[in-house]
Amino acid sequence: MRNALGLMLASVGAAVVIAALWFWTPSPRGDLAVAATVSAPPAERLAATASAKAAPAFEDVEVTATSPAKPAVPPQPKTACANPDALGVSRVVEIDTTGGPGFGFAHFKQLDFLTEKEIVLTFDDGPWPVNTPAVLKSLADECTKAVFFPIGKHASYHPEILKQVAAAGHSVGAHTWSHANLNSKKMDEQQAMDEIEKGFSAVKLALGAAPSPFFRFPQLQHGPAAVAYLGSRNVAMFSCDVDSFDFKAKDATQIINSVMTKIDKAGKGIILMHDFQRHTAEALPLLLRRLKAGGYKVVHMKAKAPLQTLAEYDEAVIKDMKLPVASTRPVNNVVQTVTE
Numbered sequence: 001m002r003n004a005l006g007l008m009l010a011s012v013g014a015a016v017v018i019a020a021l022w023f024w025t026p027s028p029r030g031d032l033a034v035a036a037t038v039s040a041p042p043a044e045r046l047a048a049t050a051s052a053k054a055a056p057a058f059e060d061v062e063v064t065a066t067s068p069a070k071p072a073v074p075p076q077p078k079t080a081c082a083n084p085d086a087l088g089v090s091r092v093v094e095i096d097t098t099g100g101p102g103f104g105f106a107h108f109k110q111l112d113f114l115t116e117k118e119i120v121l122t123f124d125d126g127p128w129p130v131n132t133p134a135v136l137k138s139l140a141d142e143c144t145k146a147v148f149f150p151i152g153k154h155a156s157y158h159p160e161i162l163k164q165v166a167a168a169g170h171s172v173g174a175h176t177w178s179h180a181n182l183n184s185k186k187m188d189e190q191q192a193m194d195e196i197e198k199g200f201s202a203v204k205l206a207l208g209a210a211p212s213p214f215f216r217f218p219q220l221q222h223g224p225a226a227v228a229y230l231g232s233r234n235v236a237m238f239s240c241d242v243d244s245f246d247f248k249a250k251d252a253t254q255i256i257n258s259v260m261t262k263i264d265k266a267g268k269g270i271i272l273m274h275d276f277q278r279h280t281a282e283a284l285p286l287l288l289r290r291l292k293a294g295g296y297k298v299v300h301m302k303a304k305a306p307l308q309t310l311a312e313y314d315e316a317v318i319k320d321m322k323l324p325v326a327s328t329r330p331v332n333n334v335v336q337t338v339t340e
């Protein structure tokens with residue numbers, strides 16, 4: 001009963017404020033939206049005095065006043081990390097990919113931007129059921145971020161998983177359409193370009209948003225023509241400093257030991273792993289704890305601007321995503337009417 005009275009008083013109060021502003025505002029009707037937004041604080045005060053339970057009453061007043069504009073939403077605070085001892089992210093760097101810079105000292109030695117004990121986590125070959133979500137969970141548990149290089153075909157099989165990667169705030173580049181070796185003698189320049197562009201278009205289609213202009217060559221095979229092409233497309237190329245060789249590991253422990261030994265020797269760098277691999281997914285919780293204990297700090301690499309994919313390749317990917325067919329036998333060979 002008291003609530004109902006409070007609500008009524010609050011509604012009347014708000015109506016008075018709105019009406020008053022209506023008369024006091026000399027500008028045309030279109031400005032009511034602005035006035036309504038500005039009036040929110042006095043209405044709130046009225047509601048607070050009219051009812052002991054001010055907050056719900058005010059919510060109702062908002063509806064009663066039928067304001068066409070909601071008060072501006074303040075910027076959302078950063079989600080606090082639930083794990084006080086998390087690995088976290090120590091630094092976020094924005095990458096200007098103009099001209100196609102290369103990262104990772106295994107192949108590119110110009111850009112030495114990491115300081116001692118700084119690492120970048122990178123994951124190739126996903127998205128894949130079970131393993132990619134497990135990797136995402138481990139990264140979330142440690143409140144840390146990585147760069148993902150999905151295979152275009154895998155992105156087209158599991159777009160919902162790739163969407164989860166992007167939604168978690170990780171950077172998403174590409175790793176060709178079909179994981180072809182772009183340095184192979186069998187691969188001409190046009191085929192290499194097709195692999196690169198179709199890979200990016202598939203990632204874009206899966207995400208519903210443009211990917212980062214970040215690329216990793218399959219098997220780290222840097223074909224010179226493809227390097228030049230990526231440069232012309234302003235796509236950054238990622239080699240690595242520490243190759244986990246996780247796809248060859250017999251279990252999670254071997255991956256952890258291999259990565260820790262190599263990073264301790266290098267002191268810093270980009271670590272290459274595969275979210276596609278089960279043992280990597282299994283290794284990650286402990287590996288991230290070991291990195292934290294070793295004093296390593298994660299740097300998150302973000303692109304300054306997204307990649308503009310090419311329309312012809314976007315269309316090619318859509319064509320390829322027709323429903324899979326196991327048999328091409330015509331219908332009358334498969335379905336025979338035997339009684340009618």
Ligand SMILES: [Zn+2]
Binds near residue numbers: 125179218219
């Ligand atoms: Zn790969």
